[in-house]
Amino acid sequence: MKxxxxxxxLMGSLVAMIVTGKASAQMLINGxxxxxxxxxxxxxxxxxxxxxxxxxxxxxSIGSGGGQKQILAQTVDFGASxxxxxxENLAKAPGKILHLPTVAGADVLxxxxxxxxxxxxxxxxxxxxFMGKIxxxxxxxxxxxxxxxxLPNMDIVVAHRSDGSxxxxxxxxxxxxxxxxxxxxxGRGTSVQWPVGLGGKGNEGVAGQVKQLxxxxxxxxxxxxxxxxxxxxxxxxxAGKYIAPSIESITEALAAAKIPDDFxxxxxxxxxxxxxxxxxxTWLLVYEQQKDAxxxxxxxxxxNWAITQGEGMTSALDYAPLPETVxxxxxxxxxxxxx
Amino acid sequence: xxxxxxxxxxxxxxxxxxxxxxxxxxxxxWLTLLMALSVFVLIVLIGIELxxxxxxxxxxxxxxxxxxxxxxxxxxxFGALPFIFGTLVSSGVALFIAVPLSIASAVFLTELAPPxxxxxxxxxxxxxxxxxxxxxxLWGIFVMVPWLREYLFPCLKSALGFLPLFQGxxxxxxxxxxxxxxxxxxxxxxxxxxxxILRSVPGLQREAAYALGATxxxxxxxxxxxxxxxxxxxxxxxxxxRALGETMAVTMVIGNRPEIAxxxxxxxxxxxxxxxxxxxxxxxxxxxHSLFEIGLVxxxxxxxxxxxxxxxxxxxxxxxxxx
Numbered sequence: 112m113k114x115x116x117x118x119x120x121l122m123g124s125l126v127a128m129i130v131t132g133k134a135s136a137q138m139l140i141n142g143x144x145x146x147x148x149x150x151x152x153x154x155x156x157x158x159x160x161x162x163x164x165x166x167x168x169x170x171x172s173i174g175s176g177g178g179q180k181q182i183l184a185q186t187v188d189f190g191a192s193x194x195x196x197x198x199e200n201l202a203k204a205p206g207k208i209l210h211l212p213t214v215a216g217a218d219v220l221x222x223x224x225x226x227x228x229x230x231x232x233x234x235x236x237x238x239x240x241f242m243g244k245i246x247x248x249x250x251x252x253x254x255x256x257x258x259x260x261x262l263p264n265m266d267i268v269v270a271h272r273s274d275g276s277x278x279x280x281x282x283x284x285x286x287x288x289x290x291x292x293x294x295x296x297x298g299r300g301t302s303v304q305w306p307v308g309l310g311g312k313g314n315e316g317v318a319g320q321v322k323q324l325x326x327x328x329x330x331x332x333x334x335x336x337x338x339x340x341x342x343x344x345x346x347x348x349x350a351g352k353y354i355a356p357s358i359e360s361i362t363e364a365l366a367a368a369k370i371p372d373d374f375x376x377x378x379x380x381x382x383x384x385x386x387x388x389x390x391x392x393t394w395l396l397v398y399e400q401q402k403d404a405x406x407x408x409x410x411x412x413x414x415n416w417a418i419t420q421g422e423g424m425t426s427a428l429d430y431a432p433l434p435e436t437v438x439x440x441x442x443x444x445x446x447x448x449x450x
Numbered sequence: 451x452x453x454x455x456x457x458x459x460x461x462x463x464x465x466x467x468x469x470x471x472x473x474x475x476x477x478x479x480w481l482t483l484l485m486a487l488s489v490f491v492l493i494v495l496i497g498i499e500l501x502x503x504x505x506x507x508x509x510x511x512x513x514x515x516x517x518x519x520x521x522x523x524x525x526x527x528f529g530a531l532p533f534i535f536g537t538l539v540s541s542g543v544a545l546f547i548a549v550p551l552s553i554a555s556a557v558f559l560t561e562l563a564p565p566x567x568x569x570x571x572x573x574x575x576x577x578x579x580x581x582x583x584x585x586x587x588l589w590g591i592f593v594m595v596p597w598l599r600e601y602l603f604p605c606l607k608s609a610l611g612f613l614p615l616f617q618g619x620x621x622x623x624x625x626x627x628x629x630x631x632x633x634x635x636x637x638x639x640x641x642x643x644x645x646x647i648l649r650s651v652p653g654l655q656r657e658a659a660y661a662l663g664a665t666x667x668x669x670x671x672x673x674x675x676x677x678x679x680x681x682x683x684x685x686x687x688x689x690x691x692r693a694l695g696e697t698m699a700v701t702m703v704i705g706n707r708p709e710i711a712x713x714x715x716x717x718x719x720x721x722x723x724x725x726x727x728x729x730x731x732x733x734x735x736x737x738x739h740s741l742f743e744i745g746l747v748x749x750x751x752x753x754x755x756x757x758x759x760x761x762x763x764x765x766x767x768x769x770x771x772x773x
Binding site: 323324 | 525702727733
């Protein structure tokens with residue numbers, strides 16, 4: 112009996128879907144790409160369905176690499192990426208692709224030490240740890256920045272992401288910005304050849320390794336660290352101040368970052384006094400010339416909504432919104448989309 | 451075949467019915483042949499597809515791809531050696547643990563277990579096979595690895611530390627942890643297949659051995675195990691096939707470091723894991739093609755290992771098998 116009633120309900124809703132689908136001819140806009148902004152994007156699509164019920168969004172979070180490939184192949188209406196596209200990839204595009212930044216996030220240095228002290232690091236120290244040059248917790252370079260803490264004589268074990276990820280990109284982008292040696296030996300990328308350390312899959316893989324092995328340091332997204340109550344360090348910024356990662360200090364970093372006209376920017380180590388230095392933006396990728404006029408119009412309406420109303424919903428999900436100055440610039444750029 | 455030979459009593463088959471039957475036979479034969487060939491064709495097609503997807507990397511790196519230990523996506527220098535090594539070693543460790551365990555369980559289930567215990571045990575073993583690998587991986591990170599690091603690995607190190615296999619720092623995540631998790635995943639399949647094979651050993655074999663005055667252990671060893679040797683070998687090969695391609699759970703506990711180390715306590719990396727880890731974010735052509743080539747290498751390793759196993763089987767198990 113129970114099964115039959117469930118089945119009936121399912122059939123009923125299926126019929127309703129088909130009928131209403133036909134009646135309203137709901138438009139479907141497809142997107143694919145980055146996993147990092149997936150929670151906020153799905154929130155936006157959900158909320159936007161109330162604003163404009165005639166359009167529905169389908170977003171596949173297949174990774175930034177996939178997002179770039181799909182928008183190049185024109186199999187989706189918009190792409191999403193945690194890193195800007197390279198000149199090499201942009202040259203392959205059949206039309207001009209616009210980068211529209213939406214939100215920003217930060218990476219934090221998390222660690223496992225007895226009594227979980229609140230630690231401070233500068234960029235050079237972090238580079239030395241990830242290069243394998245500092246191998247003990249009571250190394251003078253760490254101790255001098257944390258005069259109040261008694262650091263143990265314990266081996267440092269480094270944990271990093273093993274899967275290609277925008278989180279890794281932000282991390283090594285930062286390390287490259289503070290160390291010439293890192294930039295030339297390791298460089299920037301969503302996966303790199305790590306000098307030392309263990310690879311964990313996903314934020315949960317890195318956090319799992321850090322949590323279980325005393326003496327381990329790793330990097331995870333701020334949102335993940337907050338939601339899982341991991342300890343994380345303050346980091347010295349370009350102005351010489353130790354800054355705790357937070358929504359506000361990321362937005363400060365965005366405001367201080369140099370953002371070129373094509374919006375392909377890196378926001379690590381910006382000059383601002385209150386800016387947290389290890390942060391990065393995420394982008395939507397759309398063609399300047401839309402192929403389908405109907406879809407193009409709806410997409411532009413959505414983008415306008417996202418960059419204004421949508422930005423107000425980001426903090427609740429631990430993403431940093433764009434500062435007003437940047438919002439205005441993106442808003443102007445959306446106007447140039449033709450359909 | 452003449453018509454008279456097919457006649458049953460007074461009722462002979464007509465020529466038409468005979469022709470139809472022959473057609474049916476022939477159609478069935480071709481159909482089964484087609485099915486059998488389709489498996490072969492599928493493997494060839496996969497091989498071709500992987501070849502096409504990796505031709506840039508094959509052109510650029512050539513044989514160096516197989517001998518280089520460097521994996522640097524930033525500078526776009528790729529080599530598969532540490533991954534091949536990690537795959538073979540972790541699968542080897544898994545077989546080392548899983549084969550005795552599975553065959554012993556299969557022997558217990560078919561030869562020794564009382565009926566009230568048999569069925570529940572079988573159900574549990576099959577449940578193990580139904581566990582999704584990502585669940586097993588999470589269990590691996592949060593339960594198994596800490597346990598290994600706190601208890602098993604220090605014991606191994608103090609007992610067998612004179613071997614290079616058990617030296618060096620202990621992180622928990624390691625090739626050995628990867629091997630253990632693969633072992634857990636392949637035990638059910640080897641056990642189930644072995645059990646079916648042991649069950650198919652004719653009762654007469656056992657009775658004959660008992661009649662000669664053999665003890666229970668001797669019966670199992672002489673009459674059952676050596677009779678079923680070839681089939682058991684097949685079961686192990688099935689398990690090995692799964693071990694080589696196992697991805698999610700392994701990547702969560704193996705440490706994901708493309709390095710060749712003598713110690714089983716050191717982190718490693720496997721072919722399947724690196725594809726799963728890096729495929730989604732690979733943006734440049736040569737990077738993507740290198741990952742495809744890793745897939746091609748995995749296919750090659752799997753086929754190579756299976757072929758080697760067949761040769762071993764022919765050389766060592768051949769003459770004894772009576773079937």
